[in-house]
Amino acid sequence: MDGGRRGGAERGYREVFGVGEFRAVFGAHSMSVLGLVVAELALTVLVYRLTGSPLLSALTFALGFLPYVLGGTVLAGIADRYPARRVLVVCDLVCAGCAAAMVAPGTPVAALLALRCAMAFVAPLFQGTRNASLADVLGSGPTLVLGRSLLRMVAQSAQLAGFGLGGLLLTVLAPRSALALTAAAFLGSAALLRFGTLERPARAVGDRRTPLAGARAVFGDRRLRTLTLAMWLPPVFAIAPEALMAPYAGEIGSGTVALGLLMCALPVGTIAGELWAGTALGPAARERIVRPLAAVSLLPLLLYAVRPGVPVLLAALLLVGLAHAYTLGLDQWYVAAVPEELRGRAMTLMSTGLMTLQGAGMALAGLAAEFVPVPVVVTAAGVLGTGCVLVLLAGLARTADERVPRGETGLTSI
Template identity: 55%
Template structure:
């Protein structure tokens, strides 16, 4: 099977079609709320800080949710957990649409929807490995990521237009509909599967982080996104710095997702799995280097080109997905994916916040340069660590968590393969 046939093969799996459709509907609903809720809060408070907090609350509660809800991912069947998360989000957003809802309650409800996202993403990612096998799993994960980036490219602009004809609460009704439709598709279109054996997974998070191989892979998963979001967080001040205006802000925000979508489609469709895996370390190690060009404070066209090129480096995720799932014991996958999702969103929020703080003391373009330089050093350290543990694994050393979690002394990688995920 060629890689291109593999993309078609993914959609030939009936259950994946339902899961993917549910993902798209909840994703679109999330994009609408991501824009409409800050507008609603600002209308009620006239406070830029309160409006900005609605964005921050999309990231911060995810770390807590990932830590507290990770055991749920393996103790309960996946389908009810996914449907339950969608219903929690639908009810929370529905409460936001009630006229007169205080702004503080709006923020609390936003935090609730963010709190359950790592659980949803982790369970979905683990379940995806049961729906798709071999290379189709990697390509299925790729499609999940591509759709998320495509929503970022088109969704924010479309929601801005939507708010010209609908009040914010009216737009939030569409978010409720998206979550409810997603819940229905998952309930009736996906199979019910038993949870992981609870006795075999006690202390699972400790077992994950006790394994050097998994720690190295998580570092490589988290570090590039932590730094690559810095230009997105500084899009408005950098656009002002170069005189590009509001149009420049939108284009700067879209550039890296465009590069990411194009590269992931090309790598997934044109390259064989072995080639994709060989590209993981080179792509990850160089993806932040283009940021150094911001030292010359490039104008809008060159800045867009630099960000587009940087976005292409994120295609390293295709090969990394395979490595991560090979390293994690089957009974710990749901927990591992919940931890990965929570960590990913947390480091992105921290990266944006750190970039914003740094921009209080130095020009935005120099903050982006610093992100490129410091980020490259950090990622290269992770690359060295991953290279070392892969050499050890190839030499025949058994990965630790399987023996610790399984209790039977079994060793070796689990077949199959890391949001937006099943």
């Protein structure tokens, strides 16, 4: 039997949950993600009721993406310059304060949108700091990759449960009352992190370089640059069917039930794929599946060329999600390539790029669909995305033996 597989089966996610600090991090992440999803839905409803404007209502969702670039760029250095627990707790308290301010009666719409921007502004710092601090909690080996996988699955599950939960809440609560629950969720997250994790020193004490120093260090190294792009770019193309699901469902005459099922297919497949890779495979096997799975991950989108009905489309989207299992192996390569003193900035940059580029991918897909039919747009995304992935895989093969030497990151060593 494959030794890597044996190790994965014996340890898997159970070992990750055996770490008390990780349980606190996982609980805090679950609370804050669900709170944020409820906030997005409640704020959208509240803004629409106050203004009657579909544009302003939709803008509340867009504001979850737009400030990421600015926040991730300006705040990235904080992730390594200050103790991680302190940064995480302060970010949660900022979000709790913003949500609480939204609850106040009479808060104008402009202020509601500004508060939503503030929550999104600190989000990349929080995510990057938390992902970097996982190495302190779980070590830098395979357990760290499984921990990151679990946090990703929480985010995917929030798409499935969060909006449903938010919808139920809004049948019995006013939007401002639902926002109060969001504030409570962020306070609970802050408490779990403050009392459930250890205080550790900053990784780069005294480093006063510009916020762009981490980005230059990441993109200045060929291996790390290629790994970062391999994390960023495939989701830009994979997001196309989700962005255009409603108009496509309308074109083929599907109802709202079918639309709901189709919207769930990709996240369900993604969760299932990561669970399989995390439980059935060991570290070596996870690395071996990166190239074959990544190479074919977007090919099911080519089925759009024949205008498939709901059953075929469900299968295609599930396959795209299942192929996402390659991310665990890619994560292992990324963690191995990032120097410790660069970890916080690199993880913040990773979170910033993922969110920003997915938002850009949604916008580009929508723009393209204004001029050509939806099936053509999604098929083109599958073709272009597959070509992009193959180029990145070739780059990863050329840099397989490269690592970032500690003295060449351009950052202060500690």
